[in-house]
Amino acid sequence: xxxxxxxxxxxxxxxKIAENDQFYAFLDIFxxxxxxxxxxxxxxxxxxxxxxxxxxxxxxxxAKPIAAAIESVVxxxxxGISVMGLEVPHAHMHLIPINSADDMxxxxxxxxxxxxEFQAIQAKIIAQLPATL
Numbered sequence: 001x002x003x004x005x006x007x008x009x010x011x012x013x014x015x016k017i018a019e020n021d022q023f024y025a026f027l028d029i030f031x032x033x034x035x036x037x038x039x040x041x042x043x044x045x046x047x048x049x050x051x052x053x054x055x056x057x058x059x060x061x062x063a064k065p066i067a068a069a070i071e072s073v074v075x076x077x078x079x080g081i082s083v084m085g086l087e088v089p090h091a092h093m094h095l096i097p098i099n100s101a102d103d104m105x106x107x108x109x110x111x112x113x114x115x116x117e118f119q120a121i122q123a124k125i126i127a128q129l130p131a132t133l
Contacts, residue, residue, distance in 0.1 A: 002090035004040045015122040018133050023062045030110040035074035037095045039063050046089040067095050069128035080104050
């Protein structure tokens with residue numbers, strides 16, 4: 001069982017942004033930028049392109065309002081998307097508020113936020129989401 005499956009199951013706490021029957025979105029605890037959110041499928045699959053085809057369109061549809069919510073509360077030019085999958089053997093998507101391409105440079109030092117900062121941005125993003133995803 002991957003760390004993401006443990007987060008989805010509730011065995012490891014997270015700053016949950018949204019959830020439906022297929023996906024779970026939560027703040028990255030090692031963020032590139034404030035508001036950096038991970039979206040993972042509830043099915044445990046290592047590689048993005050091994051995820052069942054029916055999930056791929058649904059994944060973007062689930063991510064779209066989350067990206068809009070992030071963009072509305074985090075000062076940025078746009079929300080970038082990255083699928084790398086090297087850190088955890090469970091397919092996942094990064095939604096990262098960006099102002100330049102360098103903001104998505106995963107070799108840069110990560111932000112160090114306090115729990116209260118995570119909770120504040122979590123609340124702001126959730127407040128901008130539609131009632132159902």
